[in-house]
Every structure is written in C-alpha cells, then in structure tokens.
Amino acid sequence: MTAVLESLSSLCLLLGGVLCITGGVGLLRMPDFFSRVHASGVTDTLAAPLLLIGLLLQMEWSLDSVKVILILMLVLATNPTATHAMAKATLHGGQQPLVFDDEESTGGEDTSKP
Amino acid sequence: MLTAAIVAILVTMFLALIRTFLGPTEYDRMLAANSFGTKTVLLIALGGYALSWNSFLDVALLYALLNFVGTIAVMRFFEYRNAPEEGNGPESAA
Amino acid sequence: MIAVAAIVLSDLFAVVMLFGVYSLLTAALFMNLHAVDVAFTEAAVGAGVTTVLMLSSLHLTKRWEAMPRRNPLMGLLVVGITGAALVYAVQDAPLLGDPAAPVHQHVTPRYIEQGEAEVGMPNLVTAVLASYRGYDTFGETVVIFTAGLAVLLLLGIKDDPRLRPGMSAIGDQVVLRLVVKALLPLILLFGLYVQFHGDFGAGGGFQAGVIFATALVLYDLVFGEGSARAVMPPRWLHRLAAIGVLVYGGVGVYSLLAGRPFLDYSVLAHNPVHGQHLGVLLVELGVGIAVFSVVLLIFYAFSGRSRRR
Numbered sequence: 140m141t142a143v144l145e146s147l148s149s150l151c152l153l154l155g156g157v158l159c160i161t162g163g164v165g166l167l168r169m170p171d172f173f174s175r176v177h178a179s180g181v182t183d184t185l186a187a188p189l190l191l192i193g194l195l196l197q198m199e200w201s202l203d204s205v206k207v208i209l210i211l212m213l214v215l216a217t218n219p220t221a222t223h224a225m226a227k228a229t230l231h232g233g234q235q236p237l238v239f240d241d242e243e244s245t246g247g248e249d250t251s252k253p
Numbered sequence: 254m255l256t257a258a259i260v261a262i263l264v265t266m267f268l269a270l271i272r273t274f275l276g277p278t279e280y281d282r283m284l285a286a287n288s289f290g291t292k293t294v295l296l297i298a299l300g301g302y303a304l305s306w307n308s309f310l311d312v313a314l315l316y317a318l319l320n321f322v323g324t325i326a327v328m329r330f331f332e333y334r335n336a337p338e339e340g341n342g343p344e345s346a347a
Numbered sequence: 348m349i350a351v352a353a354i355v356l357s358d359l360f361a362v363v364m365l366f367g368v369y370s371l372l373t374a375a376l377f378m379n380l381h382a383v384d385v386a387f388t389e390a391a392v393g394a395g396v397t398t399v400l401m402l403s404s405l406h407l408t409k410r411w412e413a414m415p416r417r418n419p420l421m422g423l424l425v426v427g428i429t430g431a432a433l434v435y436a437v438q439d440a441p442l443l444g445d446p447a448a449p450v451h452q453h454v455t456p457r458y459i460e461q462g463e464a465e466v467g468m469p470n471l472v473t474a475v476l477a478s479y480r481g482y483d484t485f486g487e488t489v490v491i492f493t494a495g496l497a498v499l500l501l502l503g504i505k506d507d508p509r510l511r512p513g514m515s516a517i518g519d520q521v522v523l524r525l526v527v528k529a530l531l532p533l534i535l536l537f538g539l540y541v542q543f544h545g546d547f548g549a550g551g552g553f554q555a556g557v558i559f560a561t562a563l564v565l566y567d568l569v570f571g572e573g574s575a576r577a578v579m580p581p582r583w584l585h586r587l588a589a590i591g592v593l594v595y596g597g598v599g600v601y602s603l604l605a606g607r608p609f610l611d612y613s614v615l616a617h618n619p620v621h622g623q624h625l626g627v628l629l630v631e632l633g634v635g636i637a638v639f640s641v642v643l644l645i646f647y648a649f650s651g652r653s654r655r656r
Contacts, residue, residue: 149254156261163268166288172280175272179288190258190295194302197255206310210298210317213533215290215329217321220526221287224325227520228332229280279360286364293371294401301378310544311541312390315558318534319395322565324369327524329358329500330402346501 144196151193158186170231171237180222187214259299266292283327291319359405367398383549384472387541391557396642399564403649454479467624468546476551477627481610484630485595488637492592495641502648504581520569527569534562542635548622552631556638564646572651581647584640591637598629 162182169175171224198204269292272285294302294317349369356362370393377386458475466474476484538558545551567575600608605614612626613619 152254152258156258159261159265159295160268162288163265166272166285167268172278172284176282176284178267179284181293183288183291186290187295190262191298193254193258194299198302198521203310206314207298210294210310211315213317213530214294214528217317218291220523221321221324222329224520224523225280225284225287231519232280232332234278234280243338273364282361285474286368289368290371297375297378303378306378306381306383308387309378311549312378312383312387314537315387315541315554316371316390316394318537318558319390319561322395322561322568323398325527325565325568326399326402327364335413 144180148193149195150190151196155189155193156185158182158189160188171238172234173226176222176229177224181221182183183216184218184222255299255303259296259303262292262296262299266296279331281326283331287320287324288328290323294320294340358411360402363398363401363405364554366401368615369392370394370397371623378556382436382472382481382549384470384476384554387549387554390552391561395561396557396564396646399568400645401648407649408562446621453583459547465620465623466627467620468627470550471547472549473545473551473627473631477630478612481599481612481626481630484634485599485610488592488634491641492588492637495588495644498645498648499585504647505643505651527565531562531566535559538562542631543628544643546627552634553638554629558636559635559639560642560646563643567646567650572647576647579643581644584644584647587636588640588644591635591640594633594636595630598626598633602626 159182162179165178166175169178188211191207191214195204195207195211198207200219266289266323269285269289273282273289276282276285294313297313297316300306301313349365349372350500351355352365356365365526370389373393374386374390377383377389434630458479462471462474462479463469466478470475501637538555541550541558542552545555563575563579566578600609602611602614603609607614610626612630612631613622614631615622615625
C-alpha cells in the first residue's frame with residue numbers, strides 16, 4: 140500500500156474522528172433540541188463517509204470494498220432523512236426552537252425558522 | 254490511526270448515551286438513540302476490520318438499515334399516534 | 348447495567364429503547380465470539396423487529412408500568428433459588444474454548460473436517476443448521492409457524508374499513524416518503540442477497556426473512572397500514588407461511604419417497620454433494636418464506652388495532 144494512500148486514509152480517519160467527537164459534544168452541550176439535531180445530523184452525516192473512506196483506502200479492492208461503498212451510500216441517504224423527519228416530528232409535537240430576543244432589533248436571521 | 258478513530262467513535266457513543274439518559278424530552282432521546290445507532294454502524298465497520306471478524310460488513314449494512322427503521326418506528330408510534338384517522342391522504346403523497 | 352436499568356425504569360418507552368440497545372450489545376458480543384450468523388440474526392430480530400413490535404404493543408397499552416399489587420417476595424425467593432442452582436451447575440461446565448470439552452469431541456471434528464466436502468458449502472454454520480441438524484431446524488420453522496398461528500388465534504387481523512391505501516399516519520413528511528420509496532427495492536435486494544449468500548458468508552433463511560419483513564414494515568410505517576395491506580394482504584401471508592413450512596417438509600418427504608431417511612438431501616441430484624447443496628438451498632428458501640410471512644402477520648396483528656378508549 141503506497142504512502143500516499145496510507146496518509147490519505149489516516150487523514151480521513153483523523154478528520155472523521157474529530158467530527159464525531161465534535162458532534163457528540165454538540166449533542167450534549169447545545170441548549171435546545173433543534174440545535175442538537177442540527178449538530179448531530181450535520182456532523183454524523185459528514186463523519187460517517189469520512190471514516191468509511193478512510194477504511195476503504197486501507198482495504199484491497201474486493202467485494203468488501205463494494206460493501207463499504209454501499210454502507211456509505213446508505214448512511215448518506217438515511218441519516219439526513221431521519222434527521223429531517225425527527226425535526227419535523229418534533230415541530231408537529233409542538234416544540235418550538237429556543238429564540239433569544241434582543242432588546243435592539245439587530246436584523247439578524249430569524250432563529251425561529253425550522 | 255484506526256485505533257484512534259475507534260476510540261473517538263466509542264467516546265461519541267458514550268456522549269450520545271448520556272444524552273439518552275438525560276434528554277428532557279423524548280425527542281432528545283430519539284435523536285440520541287439514532288446517533289448512537291449510526292456510530293454503532295461505524296464501530297462495527299471499523300472494529301470488525303481491525304479485529305478481522307468475518308462478514309462484519311453485512312452486519313454493519315443490516316444495522317444501518319435497522320437503525321433507520323427503528324427511528325421511523327419510534328416516530329410513528331410516539332408522535333403520530335392517531336392513525337389512520339388523521340391522514341393527509343393522497344394529496345400529500347410524494 | 349442496561350438490563351438493570353431496563354428492570355428499574357417504569358417508563359416502558361425508555362425500556363423498549365434500552366432493550367434495543369441491549370440486543371445490539373449482545374450482537375456485538377456474539378461477533379466477538381466469532382459467531383457471525385447468530386450476531387446477524389440477533390441484530391436483525393432484536394434491534395429491528397422486536398423493537399417495532401414492542402412499540403406497537405405499547406401503543407395499545409399504557410406507557411407507564413403499573414405498580415405490582417402483590418408482594419413480590421415469593422417471586423424473589425423462587426428466582427433466587429433457581430439462580431443459585433444454575434450458578435452451582437455452571438461450576439461444572441467446561442471453560443470457554445477448552446479443547447477437551449465434550450462439545451468439541453464426538454461429532455464436531457467430523458463436521459469441521461468433512462463439512463465442506465460433504466455438503467459443498469464453505470459456511471459451516473449453514474451446513475450444520477440445514478443439513479446435519481436439518482431436523483432441528485425443521486422444528487424451529489414449525490415453532491415459528493405455530494407462534495404466528497397463536498397470534499392469529501389470539502389477536503386476529505382486523506379488516507378495518509378505515510384502512511385504505513393512501514391513508515397515512517405520518518402525514519406531511521414528503522422527504523421521508525421519497526427516500527423510503529427509493530430505499531425499499533434496495534432493502535429487498537439485500538434480503539435476497541442474504542438469503543442466497545448464506546452458503547458462503549453470514550446469512551441464511553432466518554435473517555433474510557426478517558429483512559424482507561422489515562422492508563414491508565418500513566413501507567407500512569411510512570405509507571400507512573392500508574398501503575401495506577394492499578401490497579401484501581393477510582390472506583396471502585397465511586398461505587405463504589404454510590407454504591414455507593411445506594417446502595421444508597416437502598423436501599424431507601421427497602427424500603422419504605426416494606427411499607432414504609427423512610431430510611436426506613443426497614437423493615435430490617445425481618451427485619450427493621450437489622444434492623446436499625440443492626437441499627440446503629430449498630430448505631433455506633422454505634425457512635425464509637415462513638419467517639417473512641409470520642413476522643409480517645404478527646406485525647399486522649399488532650399494528651392494525653387502534654386503542655380503545
């Protein structure tokens with residue numbers, strides 16, 4: 140296995156691991172459900188392909204690699220859908236996002252958009 | 254580096270598990286369980302390769318699927334309880 | 348730790364989720380013991396089907412566990428005595444992986460050494476399950492069929508006139524519907540792969556049946572009960588369950604008619620090894636069909652009922 144592939148794989152694994160932990164910390168520390176779902180959904184959906192690509196680069200090309208690609212595509216397809224479905228279900232259940240009202244209207248983005 | 258990634262995944266799973274126990278509403282628990290499941294898929298894939306399990310990718314693929322189905326099932330039975338009276342019918346079918 | 352939490356918590360919803368996590372950890376333990384087929388089945392059944400079935404039954408009953416009215420001391424005594432007896436008996440059991448243990452003598456070396464040559468497939472687990480111990484597996488299939496029968500007799504599948512195609516529970520989730528529609532054929536394809544790849548890797552009839560049923564359960568959850576019943580009516584499932592068991596039994600009866608013992612697959616083809624392979628294939632097909640229809644029937648029986656006020 141060449142050094143290029145190995146260093147690329149290590150880079151992907153490192154980035155994936157860092158993103159994972161970031162997502163986990165975000166899940167714990169964010170103040171509101173919607174911010175948590177955003178943190179977890181975005182980081183999970185990016186960390187999973189990165190980690191799987193890192194794994195792919197370490198394997199030889201065989202049936203296993205095709206299966207890794209399949210898992211990657213499945214996670215890429217289902218994780219955002221599940222996140223979207225959960226957020227919509229929570230809105231349906233009546234939870235509202237946490238909105239911080241400033242005294243002066245700063246004209247910033249409307250945080251109550253789902 | 255593979256070991257470092259596996260440790261990172263384990264730490265994230267632990268954090269997600271804390272959120273499952275804490276989460277003030279059930280939606281938080283559902284979210285944390287879904288995240289736990291996604292991390293489990295990655296753990297099986299990476300850990301199986303590191304420990305040389307056979308057919309570990311089949312199990313990972315299966316669990317990625319089941320995690321999704323489980324999350325949808327929880328949503329359906331917890332949130333959208335009043336079926337099929339409340340249904341938006343064919344006009345919102347994609 | 349998870350088991351203790353599952354016992355202590357009285358919020359049954361959280362208990363169901365904890366059971367799912369527990370099944371997953373057990374599956375990981377099996378993988379660690381290199382029992383991949385078992386881990387596969389445990390993940391499929393425990394984390395998937397059981398969670399969905401428990402959630403649908405929770406939907407029908409109360410969410411919070413009622414306090415026990417009787418004094419549990421007698422139950423605790425019985426459990427304590429039985430547990431102590433079991434622990435005492437386990438002391439005599441051989442250590443895990445001990446080469447001198449009785450289970451590793453007698454028949455097992457023959458299975459390991461000659462299994463691939465005799466049955467013609469690399470996966471020893473499927474060879475033992477479907478060929479060497481085919482009679483046991485037949486019993487398991489009949490047990491699954493009986494379980495489905497029992498659920499049908501006890502609960503029945505209501506033919507609710509409100510369940511028409513298009514009436515969906517999850518109302519306005521457009522993205523979910525689209526993605527699930529695209530995903531369903533892939534799940535069914537994966538189920539077919541698992542069914543027929545069981546000879547070479549992890550897989551086989553049980554896991555494949557559960558995956559097929561999961562695909563239809565997903566369809567049912569997202570698109571509503573009416574749509575799933577339009578695709579797969581309960582009548583067909585009754586017949587399919589019986590057909591699954593009959594295929595298995597039929598292979599056995601065919602070998603009886605050919606003059607050999609029940610479920611001896613060597614008579615199915617000109618070459619005994621080919622016959623074994625063909626026999627295992629047919630038998631796994633029967634198992635897959637039976638498991639699929641029974642799981643789906645149980646799901647229909649549970650989920651089609653609405654809560655009575």
